[in-house]
Amino acid sequence: MxxxxxxxxxxxxxxxxxxxxxxxxxxxxxxxxxxxxxxxxxxxxxxxxxxxxxxxxxxxxxxxxxxxxxxxREKVKDLESENLDLKEKLANTDENRRRAAELDALLKIAGLGTYEIVPARVIAIGAGQDYSWTVSIDVGSKDGITADMSVISGLGLVGRTISVADSTTLVALLADPSSKVGARIGGKSELGFISGNGLPGELEFEIFDPLSEINEGDRIVTWGSEGGRPFVSGVPIGEVIGVKSSPGLLSKTAKVKPFVKLSTLDLVSVIVEAPRIDPRDSLLPPMPVIPTPTPAITVSPSPSPSQK
The missing domain is CATH 1.10.287 (Helix Hairpins)
Incomplete structure (x- = not known):
């Protein structure tokens, strides 16, 4: 101044x-x-x-x-705001596409298996009651859900309902150590039990007949409980990734990778009515096509007339 x-x-x-x-x-x-x-x-x-x-x-x-x-500076702020809006719209679009694909898979497996289902969303994951691997879903008794019903995703078996409230349900997952499901090898009649071991990406399959043949790549499905509770028949469980035989034991065990990624669940369905006819292996994903090697063909030049 x-x-x-x-x-x-x-x-x-x-x-x-x-x-x-x-x-x-x-x-x-x-x-x-x-x-x-x-x-x-x-x-x-x-x-x-x-x-x-x-x-x-x-x-x-x-x-x-x-x-x-x-x-x-104002232009930079405007551009940053527009960029954030575009990212949110893109994320929402990708999320909607993913959920639409999951819903299509659920409807497909329910249609092929003739299961009557109630779709649901996972709203919580963690330990619950006496179980270490559980999820909560947003349907309950008002939707016709009761205890001991099968829960599936579009890829296969997730677990079973264990506790039902008015609008929510607690589900014990396959990975829980207390989980035990009657199962069989797809395409065969060999029976056994699938058990959880606390790992979301690995299950154990104990086959009843230790002399029966089981190989890596075999697929496992539910054989079904009486009356379809707690488990209906024909639901895909997983694929054998390793076989273990113990001399002297009257059993044979295999490691199974579940078809469903249990740690990233979102859309699931509760089967409220078992199918009248066992779908058997019709719900299993198609086997991967192994390309047949093409034999190499060697062309030998023909001798010219002067070489004869």
Whole structure:
């Protein structure tokens, strides 16, 4: 503020001197004395005028630059906001597509198996009651759910209902150590039990007949409980990834990788009515096609007539 007052004082003095020179110019036609005073005054005033002009230009340039910076910042904020909106829309689109695909798979497996289902969403995961692997779903007794019903996803068996409230249900997953499901090898009649071991990506299959053949790549399905509770028949469980035989024991065990990724559940269905006809192996995913190697053909050049 003090510098601004000083500048205004200097400019006022310069203006007064300029007016004095103009008055002298009007009174004189340009005598040597007046001309000398004007020249000297010009030489004195000129640097101050340049400084004042430079200061004014700097202030104007600073104001212009600050406005440009402010506008640029506002544009950056707008672009960041638009980018965030686009990311959210893209994420929502991908999520909706994923859920639509899961729902299609659920409807397909229910249709092929002639299961009557109630779709549900997983709303919580963790330990519950006397179980270490459970999920809560958003349907309950008001939707016709009771205890000991099969729960499936679009890929296969998830577990069974164990506790039912008005609008929620607790489900024990296949991975729970207390879980035990009657099962058989797809395409065969060999029976056994699938058990959980606390690992979401691995189950154990104990086959009744230790002399029966079981191989890696065999697929396991439920054989079904009496009345379809707690487990209906024909639901895919998983694929054999390893076989273990113990000499002297009257059993044979295999490691099974479940078709359902139990740690990432979202959409599931509760089977409220068992099928009248066992779907057998019709719900199993198709076997991977192993390409047949093409034999290499070597072409030998025919001898020319001169070589015969």
């Amino acid at each position: 003090r510098d601004s007052t000083r500048l205004r004082t200097v400019l006022a003095v310069l203006l007064l001197i300029s007016l004095t020179l103009v008055a002298l110019e009007l009174r004189s036609s340009g005598t040597g004395f007046t001309k000398s005073i004007r020249t000297i005054s010009f030489n004195i005033i000129s640097p101050f005028q340049k400084s004042a002009r430079s200061f004014t230009d700097s202030v104007q340039n600073f104001g212009s630059t600050w406005r440009e910076i402010r506008i640029a």
